[in-house]
Amino acid sequence: MNFEVIxxxxxHCELTTQSKMFSAxxxxxxxAPNTKVNEVDLGxxxxxxxxxxxxxxxxxxxxxALNMEIDELLRFDRKNYYYSDLPxxxxxxQDRFPIGRxxxxxxxxDGKKKTIEIERLHMEEDTAKQLHFDDHTLIDxxxxxxxxxxxxxxxxxxxxxxxxxxxxxxxxxxxxxxVSDAKMEEGSMRCDVNVSIRPFGSDKFGTRTEIKNLNxxxxxxxxxxxxxxxxxKILLQGGKVLQETRRYDEGLKETVLMxxxxxxxxYKYYPEPNILPIRLDHQWVLxxxxxxxxxxxxxxxxxxxxxxxxxxxxxxxxxTKEISxxxxxxxxxxxxxxxxxxxxxxxxxxxxxxxxxxxxxxxMIPKCLAEMVNCVVDETxxxxxxxxxxxxxxxxxxxxxxxxxxxxxxxISSVDEIRKIVCDVLDxxxxxxxxxxxxxxxxxxxxxxxxxxxxxxxxNPGITNxxxxxxxxxx
Amino acid sequence: MYGLTITQxxxxxxxxxxxxxxxxxxxxxxxxxxQQRLNAFVTITKEExxxxxxxxxFDENNWLSGIPFVAKDNYSTKGIKTTASSxxxxxxxxxxxxxxxxxxxxxxxxxxxxxxxxELAMGGTNKSALTGPVGNPYDATRIAGGSSGGSxxxxxxxxxxxxxxxxxxxxxxxxxxxxxxxxxxxxxxxxSRYGVIPYASSLDHVGAFTRSVEDMAIVIxxxxxxxxxxxxxxxxxxxxxxxxxxxxIQDKKIAVIQNIYDQISNxxxxxxxxxxxxxxxxxxxxxxxxxxxxxxxxxxxxxxxxIANSEATSNHACLDGVKYGTRVDxxxxxxxxxxxxTNGFGAHIKRRFILGNLALATQNQEKMFRKAQRVRRLxxxxxxxxxxxxxxxxxxxxxxxxxKIEEEETDRLTDEYLILENHLVLGNFAGTPSLTLPxxxxxxxxxxINIMGKLFEEQTVLNAAYALEKxxxxxxxxxKGEA
Numbered sequence: 028m029n030f031e032v033i034x035x036x037x038x039h040c041e042l043t044t045q046s047k048m049f050s051a052x053x054x055x056x057x058x059a060p061n062t063k064v065n066e067v068d069l070g071x072x073x074x075x076x077x078x079x080x081x082x083x084x085x086x087x088x089x090x091x092a093l094n095m096e097i098d099e100l101l102r103f104d105r106k107n108y109y110y111s112d113l114p115x116x117x118x119x120x121q122d123r124f125p126i127g128r129x130x131x132x133x134x135x136x137d138g139k140k141k142t143i144e145i146e147r148l149h150m151e152e153d154t155a156k157q158l159h160f161d162d163h164t165l166i167d168x169x170x171x172x173x174x175x176x177x178x179x180x181x182x183x184x185x186x187x188x189x190x191x192x193x194x195x196x197x198x199x200x201x202x203x204x205x206v207s208d209a210k211m212e213e214g215s216m217r218c219d220v221n222v223s224i225r226p227f228g229s230d231k232f233g234t235r236t237e238i239k240n241l242n243x244x245x246x247x248x249x250x251x252x253x254x255x256x257x258x259x260k261i262l263l264q265g266g267k268v269l270q271e272t273r274r275y276d277e278g279l280k281e282t283v284l285m286x287x288x289x290x291x292x293x294y295k296y297y298p299e300p301n302i303l304p305i306r307l308d309h310q311w312v313l314x315x316x317x318x319x320x321x322x323x324x325x326x327x328x329x330x331x332x333x334x335x336x337x338x339x340x341x342x343x344x345x346x347t348k349e350i351s352x353x354x355x356x357x358x359x360x361x362x363x364x365x366x367x368x369x370x371x372x373x374x375x376x377x378x379x380x381x382x383x384x385x386x387x388x389x390x391m392i393p394k395c396l397a398e399m400v401n402c403v404v405d406e407t408x409x410x411x412x413x414x415x416x417x418x419x420x421x422x423x424x425x426x427x428x429x430x431x432x433x434x435x436x437x438x439i440s441s442v443d444e445i446r447k448i449v450c451d452v453l454d455x456x457x458x459x460x461x462x463x464x465x466x467x468x469x470x471x472x473x474x475x476x477x478x479x480x481x482x483x484x485x486x487n488p489g490i491t492n493x494x495x496x497x498x499x500x501x502x
Numbered sequence: 503m504y505g506l507t508i509t510q511x512x513x514x515x516x517x518x519x520x521x522x523x524x525x526x527x528x529x530x531x532x533x534x535x536x537q538q539r540l541n542a543f544v545t546i547t548k549e550e551x552x553x554x555x556x557x558x559x560f561d562e563n564n565w566l567s568g569i570p571f572v573a574k575d576n577y578s579t580k581g582i583k584t585t586a587s588s589x590x591x592x593x594x595x596x597x598x599x600x601x602x603x604x605x606x607x608x609x610x611x612x613x614x615x616x617x618x619x620x621e622l623a624m625g626g627t628n629k630s631a632l633t634g635p636v637g638n639p640y641d642a643t644r645i646a647g648g649s650s651g652g653s654x655x656x657x658x659x660x661x662x663x664x665x666x667x668x669x670x671x672x673x674x675x676x677x678x679x680x681x682x683x684x685x686x687x688x689x690x691x692x693x694s695r696y697g698v699i700p701y702a703s704s705l706d707h708v709g710a711f712t713r714s715v716e717d718m719a720i721v722i723x724x725x726x727x728x729x730x731x732x733x734x735x736x737x738x739x740x741x742x743x744x745x746x747x748x749x750x751i752q753d754k755k756i757a758v759i760q761n762i763y764d765q766i767s768n769x770x771x772x773x774x775x776x777x778x779x780x781x782x783x784x785x786x787x788x789x790x791x792x793x794x795x796x797x798x799x800x801x802x803x804x805x806x807x808x809i810a811n812s813e814a815t816s817n818h819a820c821l822d823g824v825k826y827g828t829r830v831d832x833x834x835x836x837x838x839x840x841x842x843x844t845n846g847f848g849a850h851i852k853r854r855f856i857l858g859n860l861a862l863a864t865q866n867q868e869k870m871f872r873k874a875q876r877v878r879r880l881x882x883x884x885x886x887x888x889x890x891x892x893x894x895x896x897x898x899x900x901x902x903x904x905x906k907i908e909e910e911e912t913d914r915l916t917d918e919y920l921i922l923e924n925h926l927v928l929g930n931f932a933g934t935p936s937l938t939l940p941x942x943x944x945x946x947x948x949x950x951i952n953i954m955g956k957l958f959e960e961q962t963v964l965n966a967a968y969a970l971e972k973x974x975x976x977x978x979x980x981x982k983g984e985a
Contacts, residue, residue: 297867
């Protein structure tokens with residue numbers, strides 16, 4: 028029997044605002060535990076929430092990027108449950124009236140385009156972080172109250188590959204809209220997956236399982252693929268899929284049971300009484316859309332149409348926003364769009380991999396890369412010299428002009444100047460002229476070598492060759 | 503040194519008739535006396551208060567300079583135990599101050615202690631306090647009322663000129679009436695609630711007790727104003743209530759709700775109330791009796807019960823023994839929370855939490871909590887109809903004087919209880935300013951009258967009280983008790 032796979036994704040993303048969603052304490056990562064908290068984050072009785080306007084702005088940005096309808100009347104609810112990482116005993120979230128609804132995102136899988144429908148986007152706050160030990164649990168409240176947005180798709184994802192494509196693109200939207208660093212391995216982007224299968228043609232959904240604790244996009248795909256085959260086996264053996272929460276075990280490469288859903292909690296959502304409904308200024312919402320940075324797709328389009336880059340190159344550049352930003356900065360100083368792209372995707376990427384560093388950390392600034400490319404094109408330096416200049420720029424951060432100057436790398440491209448040197452060399456090597464006349468081509472190589480020796484390798488090889496042959500023939 | 507008002511004490515300090523250190527020494531000795539008689543304090547902050555006196559400088563342009571006060575024990579006080587009279591918070595020491603505490607400290611007020619209350623402000627008798635019942639200053643065998651019973655009793659004893667309270671149903675105004683003092687809760691949003699341990703956020707008001715309307719104007723003015731930490735606090739500029747006090751209230755229009763008036767069964771209270779109506783008429787006010795939908799009046803208590811307990815159950819979900827508060831150790835974090843909450847709350851609190859959870863449960867929420875919210879809106883709309891034609895609404899604070907501490911609770915299903923004893927909650931549903939003023943004595947126990955105004959018209963309410971206070975001659979009454 029063939030089964031259709033039904034997948035819905037819930038993605039949480041931590042926003043990199045200055046302060047927390049409902050308190051004035053700072054949003055930080057990797058600080059000493061419980062040093063970035065105040066009485067609000069600790070759920071001290073009597074404290075009250077104050078909504079972070081930048082948090083709302085970030086949510087609006089992502090809503091726009093996902094083509095969502097925006098509810099300009101902000102309303103917040105309490106989600107009530109007891110858990111030791113939840114200091115207030117409730118989480119402030121948006122249950123009934125999420126800020127964003129009915130979004131779409133186009134993805135491409137194996138050359139086929141598909142539109143993923145997005146149900147909702149809402150704002151909420153993060154919980155504290157628990158560290159479990161054998162006989163005790165420690166709680167770090169630094170994370171408590173960090174702004175979150177949650178984005179929920181409709182169940183119209185059909186494969187692990189589609190899920191991965193959606194997540195890749197969503198991640199790049201978070202990066203391009205500058206709302207988050209969206210690192211799944213560090214938990215600033217988190218994904219829960221709902222998976223069910225049903226026989227093709229059926230219009231009823233099968234029982235779904237939820238997979239949590241996925242720390243990379245590739246694991247999301249693997250977990251889905253495992254889970255689908257697990258559910259298929261159960262159904263084919265005449266069994267029943269149980270509604271349960273599972274997690275992906277990286278070692279086993281399997282999903283394993285966390286808890287069954289029998290004891291589902293009633294969250295008793297109700298309106299947060301300390302935040303009265305807030306009417307957003309319509310113009311403010313529009314202004315955010317206006318100021319939205321260019322999205323990845325627009326950027327690829329620009330690279331292909333305006334700079335005539337091959338689509339594949341454009342995609343690779345855009346895949347990492349920082350690389351793409353670097354490229355955009357570099358091409359402000361040159362018209363050699365393709366060459367800069369080549370240097371970035373070739374030598375630069377290789378350098379980053381080899382040195383295990385990132386584009387933000389390197390010493391060579393975009394302007395210098397562009398200037399170096401210009402030097403190659405106007406034949407100030409040869410391609411071979413360019414490689415040396417590149418290495419020195421990475422090493423020292425100096426600009427190409429200085430490096431060329433300091434290393435005497437400026438090419439001699441003047442025909443007259445080269446002719447003078449060629450003549451000098453020929454005068455000193457009558458035997459080589461003789462050899463040439465006798466048909467020994469090796470002589471040319473020897474003479475070029477002599478010329479390069481005299482010029483310290485700075486003679487333009489093309490011109491040198493041309494002039495040398497001319498002079499040899501005339502003698 | 504009992505019975506000094508803010509203005510009197512200020513003038514004495516200004517004219518150097520009294521040395522502030524001598525005054526505070528006497529004050530703390532009197533405090534012990536009051537505590538022995540009334541059991542109204544949870545904590546006496548003598549050390550902290552005297553430390554403040556060390557670098558105190560009197561400012562004659564600030565009415566509140568050096569004035570002592572008491573805060574209800576649900577105002578968070580940094581470094582000072584804040585128990586809300588609950589076992590759960592018996593040893594809890596906050597790391598921050600409530601906004602109002604900060605404001606009063608900036609005004610150089612000096613807090614001398616934290617007062618007893620019904621556990622977590624849930625109750626009307628102060629009998630549920632962890633430290634036991636509070637005695638009424640006029641008869642220590644009677645209740646002070648609740649939930650701000652300690653504050654009301656302390657001001658009623660004449661010890662300090664003012665005290666802070668909080669009011670979710672009538673928790674300032676009822677005890678004020680029983681203890682013969684002024685109790686005022688201004689408009690919801692006029693004073694920041696930040697740092698006051700909540701009961702039900704949409705109904706919670708902060709306010710104060712004093713023995714003169716002048717003092718009340720001074721105190722409320724100091725407490726009011728926008729606080730960036732409370733999004734529900736108003737941006738409206740604070741008015742100069744004290745400067746604008748006037749007893750000229752001619753042509754003000756006063757409404758008395760007939761259905762509430764009709765429930766007064768105590769003839770002396772009724773007589774007193776009629777007398778007050780006459781006084782207002784003599785002052786040039788019109789006083790009319792108006793009808794209020796009786797079904798809605800009877801719906802007040804159930805509506806209140808559902809909304810207040812629903813909000814309370816999540817407001818107090820933070821009290822789980824994990825971060826602060828009385829923790830009972832157990833094997834897992836879940837078990838710690840269960841054990842701590844089981845141990846930490848009184849039976850009546852648990853009953854209210856269960857009720858609140860029932861009303862919020864998904865399968866009940868529409869027909870209980872959401873319905874109560876809709877009924878609340880109807881109740882407020884009916885009230886607003888009265889305000890279309892009247893400046894203030896006048897009513898009795900209670901149908902009887904303070905009950906004996908030993909007395910059983912009254913039957914909660916009589917019309918008198920449902921309507922007369924609970925009508926002050928109208929001011930919480932609507933968020934309107936509401937003030938109780940002592941207006942006489944029945945069986946040697948004080949009774950009060952309630953004046954409720956329109957949103958943000960604190961001044962109108964204060965002036966109506968100011969005018970009546972002059973006529974009644976009950977300003978700065980207090981009951982020091984037998985020495």
